[in-house]
Amino acid sequence: MAVTTVPTGAPARRVARDRHHRGASRWIVLAGVTLGALVMLVPFAFMLLNAFKSPGEYSSNGPLSWPSELYTQGLRTYWTQVDFPVKLWNSALIAGSVAVLGVAVSLLNAYALGIGRVRGRLWIVGLFLLANMLPQESLIYPLYYMAKQVGLYNTQLSVIIIFTVIQSAFGTYLLASVLGTFPRSLLEAAALDGAGKWTILWRVVFPNLRPSLAVLLIFFFIWTWNEFLIPLVMLIDNRTQTIPVALASLQGDRLMDAPTTNAGALISLVPAIVFFLIFQRTLARGITAGAEK
Template structure:
């Protein structure tokens, strides 16, 4: 049996290329690791100061290790802002917006991406333009309309507003995806006698389910973190959300830093838990989009 050894300039070039790729991957990995650690630094400071007493914070500063395990800040925040009520409001608003915005985005994108509505590109461009508008430019008209409709200081008003805002982005994204949907699948379903609704639920939806899952997770987290519109629209303690409750700890001339850090930690935990639960769904959605 003869064994042929590959030698010469070509083999050396391939080995050199593999070496460069290996070095490049390690460099990218180190840079990403350093960036991840830099992003975790504020959370480390928040965790460090959440269990520090006000006297310890004033004496030793925010960078020192706590001299005792101080949990009064967590209890103070829980009782002062009535955290269970605020948590329930945020869950109801964020969950409702996530589901409703995905449904509206899917129906609108189905009409634009597959239905081929006349002026489709102009309509999609309008949705893109709507995503660029700052909330500061929308807050007064939204406040006025909520007052006129009798929805001011209700969770329903915030749900409607954020459903429209999030659905604008969802429609733009899904319309772009459905614009490249294989026409052969649609024609085959139509030949089998499927109507438009059946094509949507049996053909289109299963193929874009990973993208829908990603939008659902993002819509929930984005709505959870919203501050300006809930601050203006929700003025009652029984309707306010977690970010608004956290802002209420800061006064005009006085701020209890340990209690604020404890409140931030407590407010962050539900969002982290939600992300961890749906992490696999998010990863599958992103991977499926990359494969396509």
């Protein structure tokens, strides 16, 4: 009886070629991402280079020269003249409060819209989406006038309330979309066991949304920390200003030299980098959990 043999070399070679092709694509993508990261790091490299350069050396040799000595007077000048510990506390207080309150408000709104199925849900979610598209410049005068009328102008509380509403608009839109696809079987099983709406929220919905809420918390903190326009208008006193406003005001009012400004920018950037490094694993786990779902 004749035996027919099936050639196996061709499929093996094809699989090898496919793997090689995918490997080459990955290297190209990795090279592109690395190049983009290096380009983004160029401004930070210039900032670090000029932060330890004396004003005279900066004026004579320019911003691209290497410092001949480690000049730290700019760091000390910025630290003392802007009262950096107070600005650091103000920024941490505002950003931390907005992050926590924004996540809480987003969760409650999204629970009502995504799980509660209120009437006109799509229109309300669309309204939150529209609120995210409004530029802050269009909100400045109404917010300024309202803060003046209620006596909250030049207080951290006014900025906390404003950014809690702004950030929770995005959080509500995002979480409402997620909760719209939440498994109804889990909710029905909890309801059959006698759980009320609050119990379902904290015992069923909240544990499943914890990774997404952690990501929102980190984003809200960083976004609020970097805000400039609204704090610039709302906080006019030196004791209430945040780090970005203090840096810009110091540069404009007292005409500080470029090395001192770079030193101030370097100090102001360190807390945000430390916060990101601390919570980077939480951010990665949250994004991975969202992808798996």
